[in-house]
Structures are given as structure tokens and as C-alpha cells.
Amino acid sequence: MEKQALEKLRHALLAWYAAENRRLPWRQSSDPYAIWVSEIMLQQTRVETVIPYYQRFLGRFPQIHTLARADLETVLKLWEGLGYYARARNLHKAAGIVCREHGGRLPEDPEQLRRLPGIGDYIAAALASIAFGRPAAVVDGNVKRVLARLFMEKAAVNDSAAKQRFMRLADEILDRHNPGQFNQAMMELGQRICTPRNPVCPVCPIQAFCRAFQEQSVADFPRRLPSKIPPLRKMVFVLIAREDRFLIIRRPNQGLLGGLWELPGQEFQGRKISPEKMAESVRGLTGLIVTTPKLLGNVRHAYTHFRVSADLYCCRYLEGRIVLAGHTAYQWIHPDESSRYAFHKLIHKMGGMVTECGITKFFINR
DNA sequence: AAACCGGGGCC
DNA sequence: GGCCCAGGTTT
Structure with a gap:
């Protein structure tokens, strides 16, 4: 120009x-x-x-x-x-x-x-x-996006090679x-004004300088590289009740959802987990012996590069001392105390479920 | 260069 | 269900 x-x-x-x-x-x-x-x-x-x-x-x-x-x-x-x-x-x-x-x-x-x-x-x-x-x-x-339309730039906006x-x-x-x-x-x-869909060109202050507008090809810019469909991961989480409290654990500070609190859980392969397998999982995740877990429900959530379908189980504490695998802290909290801790979205989505393990409405949303 | 890292709003 | 958003870090 x-x-x-x-x-x-x-x-x-x-x-x-x-x-x-x-x-x-x-x-x-x-x-x-x-x-x-x-x-x-x-x-x-x-x-x-x-x-x-x-x-x-x-x-x-x-x-x-x-x-x-x-x-x-x-x-x-x-x-x-x-x-x-x-x-x-x-x-x-x-x-x-x-x-x-x-x-x-x-x-x-x-x-x-x-x-x-x-x-x-x-x-x-x-x-x-x-x-x-x-x-x-x-x-x-x-x-x-503005530059792509202004100059009819053919490089894709989601191509890291085009950043320069x-x-x-x-x-x-x-x-x-x-x-x-x-x-x-x-x-x-x-x-x-120069929005991804339905840009409002009639009121654009730099319309007169926009090549894509002059060529009537605003809809063709910006160009994008095709993106992949994120895979679906299946997970199980468990609410472990002990009297009127339940167990929460804290994720390590690095990586996905680092530093946030959650319920014990893990990814699994295959169609479904049996209640007996689930009890074994709980022992591996927490070191605790618990009653046979019952399925409470399912929640779904989409992250940037994968989706999660998570089943929530509930059970009661029987015996044992906490031994964490990967997590950095734990707390037995009363539902009233849940607002003191930062939880991620998947846990918030489970919070509305009513349990059958002595705790109803275990999670109080903000 | 590609993968990883959340969540919400929009179509 | 895909796209997009006042991107940065790690591998």
C-alpha cells in the first residue's frame, strides 16, 4: 500500500x-x-x-x-x-x-x-x-483476520509458518x-466490525482500503488450514464419603489443569468398568478400601484437543490410609467448604448430581 | 513445526 | 459439532 x-x-x-x-x-x-x-x-x-x-x-x-x-x-x-x-x-x-x-x-x-x-x-x-x-x-x-482481508493475504491464519x-x-x-x-x-x-462471520463492511472505517472488499471476496478471507477432530476419552471419577465429608485431591502444578482440585479419577479403555474393578481403581488412586461403588451419572466436557465422557461413582470409606499417586495434596471436606477450593469444569458439572452415599448435593457451586 | 493448554458463545 | 476467541509454552 x-x-x-x-x-x-x-x-x-x-x-x-x-x-x-x-x-x-x-x-x-x-x-x-x-x-x-x-x-x-x-x-x-x-x-x-x-x-x-x-x-x-x-x-x-x-x-x-x-x-x-x-x-x-x-x-x-x-x-x-x-x-x-x-x-x-x-x-x-x-x-x-x-x-x-x-x-x-x-x-x-x-x-x-x-x-x-x-x-x-x-x-x-x-x-x-x-x-x-x-x-x-x-x-x-x-x-x-483484518490484515488477511485488507491485503487479501493467502497465508492461513492458523498456520504457524505464516506468523512472520x-x-x-x-x-x-x-x-x-x-x-x-x-x-x-x-x-x-x-x-x-471485521468479524469472522457476517462482517459489517458498510460501517467499516477502512472499507476504502480493503482489497477483499473491493474484490467482493471478503467471505474468502481469512484462509484457514483444516483442523482435526479431537478424540473422545473415557474417564471415571469417584466420590468417597466419610461421615458427612468427602475426599478431594489436588493436581500437580504442571500440565493440564495444574494446581486445581478434583475428585479421584482416571482414564479407562474399553466399554465399561465393573463395580468391582472400580473398587480396585479407588484403592490404586487413593490407597483406601471402600464400599462397592455405585454409578451416579455421566458428564461430558470438551477441551482444546480432546473430549471427555466421565462416569461418576460414589462409595463410602471403610478403612485405610491415603496414599496418593501423582496428586500433591488431599482434604476431607464438608460440602459447605467446596467453595474454598478451585475445581475444574468437569468437577463443577458433577456437582449437581445427588448422591446416595450419605451426602446429598456434595458440591456447592459458586 | 506441532502438540499441548480451558472454557464459553455462536451458528 | 465445528469455529473462534486481545496466545504462550513445551517438545
């Missing part, structure tokens, strides 16, 4: 943004820490989903020092239900690093930001531009005098 056209495009986009931008909570703050928290939460997560989490989080941890001093358990509880829990673990860890090694202030340089855990190309550029006014172009899902192409395009059109506003304008355009 020619220089003059680029200048007009930038001006039109910034004017639209100045007039139409959403007054989002994190835009009311110029505190780099607050902007950082919002950017981490907004990874792969919609604005509407983030808002209540953001407000609770900033209310509880108003400054980077309060976050750095907090227990990981408290941080995870505030993240419960938001997903991608490594974001919370990395944010907590990075807050500690910033407080210990940078005097509590985030570095302003994108390459230094990039070294902190949980900060990649996108968040480094977002913080450098929005919080510090540095000329770094952000490339997220919205920006890639989109970064170069984003850098080329960036308004280097107002990078923070320009980056946010690109993202908000993608979110509200």
Missing part, C-alpha cells in the same frame, strides 16, 4: 476508535500492572468473559506487590473457571520476578518483557505500546506516533 493511502488508513482507523471505542475497565487505568493482568486474561478469552474476573482480581490484588505476596491457591481460586490455568501460575511467578529483580516496575522494552513467564510476542507488544507508548505492533486473532508474514504486515501499517491506540483500534475493529 502506498504511503499516502497508509496515512489515510491510519487516520480513519484512529478517528473511528476515538469516537466508538468501548469503555472497558482496563482502559480506565494507565497502570502497566492492570493492563498486564487484562492482557493475560484476554488470551483466547472473550472480553465479556474477562470483565468480572478482571474486576475481582484487581480488587483482591490491586498492586503487583499484593499479587507477588499471595498464595498460588488464592490466585487459582480467583482464576477458577477462566481456563488456561498456566496463565495464572505464570502471572503469579512473573509478578514475583518483577518485584525482586525490577523494583516492582515492569520493563518497558518488548524484548525484556518477552523474557517474563507468560509474556510472548503479543503481550510484549501490547504492553510496550499501550502501557509505554513504544512502536510495537500486536498480532492477535483479530489483527490477523502477518507480523510484517502489522508492522507496516502500525501508526508509530500512536501505537497503543492503533493496536487497540485494530483489535476492536476485528472484534466488532
